[in-house]
Amino acid sequence: MENVAAPSDTGALETPSLVDLAVARLRADILSGGTEPGERLVEEQLTRRFGISRAPLREALRLLAQQGLVDHFPRRGARVATLTDADLQQLYGVRDLLERYAVEQAFPIDDPRRLVALHAELDAMRAADEVGDRFAMAEAHRRFHVALVALASNRQLAWVHESVLVKTQLYMAINLRREADTGHGTHNVLRHQRLYDAVAGRDPETVLSELAAHGARQYIS
Template sequence: MGDESPDGELASASLVDLAVARLSREILGGGSDPGERLIEEQLTRRFGISRAPLREALRLLAQQGLVEHVPRRGVRVATLSDRDVRELYEVRDVLERYAVHTAFSGARPDLSGVVTALEAMRAAAVRGDRLDVADAHRRFHCSVVALAGNGQLSATHGSVLLKIQLYMALNLRREADSHGGESGVHRHENVLAALKGGDPEQVIAALESHGAQTYIP
């Protein structure tokens, strides 16, 4: 009996997960732009679900910074001001520079997490899967910061990435459209090469060069 009651809950949860996955893929994969309105009636028809799981999915996506609820206007893809985007990128860069200096202040750090994220990015770029590219890109930066071994630093850095993940994905999308899908991979390969070299100043220089691709409204 204990397994019967949760069935409906699991089915409902799976619909929420489905909606979250579909919307995340559309938003981060380039199907929607910042500020674009999301109409519930259209989404329920396209996904074949009721409003209850859709609204729960939208609530979760709002927590992730991908959508926002606008009073009397419904839900739209999240948007930030140009100043907010610039400032968040600046904070990200400061945290990553600190993480690099900390990581190389003692024994040589284990780069396996960074390597794995880059391999995932490269494979996703070959497939042309923009959502997976964006996810691997985020994991690459998180892995670099994780080298410092500071949980609070990683949590703070992660919260910043959460706010600008849509804009990072948009950067990668525009770069791929202009220069090909491998361009972003090559920039991150340069960062990994510098990490392997073990000179924190070279790593920071590579990150700064890598960061030159900034969001253009």
Template sequence: MDALHPPSLVELVMQRVRADILAGALAPGERLIEEQLTARFGISRAPLREALRLLGQQGLVEHLPRRGVRVAELSAADVDELFGLRDVLERYAVEIALPGPVVLADLASALESMDAAARAGDLLAENDAHHRFHLAVVSLSGHRQLLLAYEPVILKLQLHMAANLRLEAAALSAPEEGVARHRRLFEAIASGDPVLALAGLVSHGARTYAG
């Protein structure tokens, strides 16, 4: 029978490693050494391995046979394919949701969090809010199977998006520009017009910036 571990401990370790990955403290391709991580967190191997297993499900780490665990790496082709999938799934979600009554509370909340994080210069929080924003777009469809298909795609893109947010922050004099693009997309969806919403998806900058 598998040993049980305190969910809070596994969750805490998972959050800490995830934060290091998305903040760039752990680089793509970098090996995660169990001995170092257990010493750092003061835990045994079992909860660490469970946390790494869950991070693997999120697409942030890769388990390599006989070579341990490393931070996930996405090739340019991987990223292009994932963005293509994301575009198709989001377009389908909008086509299902509009025209029709939709609840925009989650979308608005994610946008507000993205705005606050950008103003504070908190790239990790901005990435999390960006993730929630795109999940909220797909959730508007009310289509459970579509959301299940979409979640692993957006999770695998988080690492790429985090890196792009850092590049964007360094390149732009106004860190709120990324928020402005998503605000325009929000307004297009809020209009209830599927033509405007689909045009908003195309123009909000999926490939140029963090998406």
């Protein structure tokens, strides 16, 4: 949902707009666990922090609201979005259905080159875990599941799936922070290694079994 800057007269892309930069900064804060669900987003503080006026900041908040990361309340401003336990159960249920359907549509996978993106995100997760970068871990986790569903070559499925992932990542940011604080980030990498191995093994039944035991519901208390 990022805006693409218009080309200049020379054909080169312009510097990303203030709105784009504000979206990127706020999104990173929210999805890395740097802000808590329900935390108020104070315009005066954010304009000073980013060195921008209220207009681009409000547009950035509007775009983040479209992504499900920010809630707006009349006369009370904006807050980091919150999800109820029921919301999470429903989101993970939808994610499970979409990913199982994607696997059923994707197999057989006869060309190992189709797994390059999936393996790259597994490597990115491992690298993020080694340096304790929570946001990089969360982003690589999201991209891993995006790459998994992309194997189905279904653009509409991919679009719906990613919109669900962004919302679940909001909640997972809290848990990834806990994993980093307690040294459990490596467990997250190992779970995805097992899932990758199942995909590379070209056995859809094993992949579906791994997805069922993948641990999505460990994020729900």
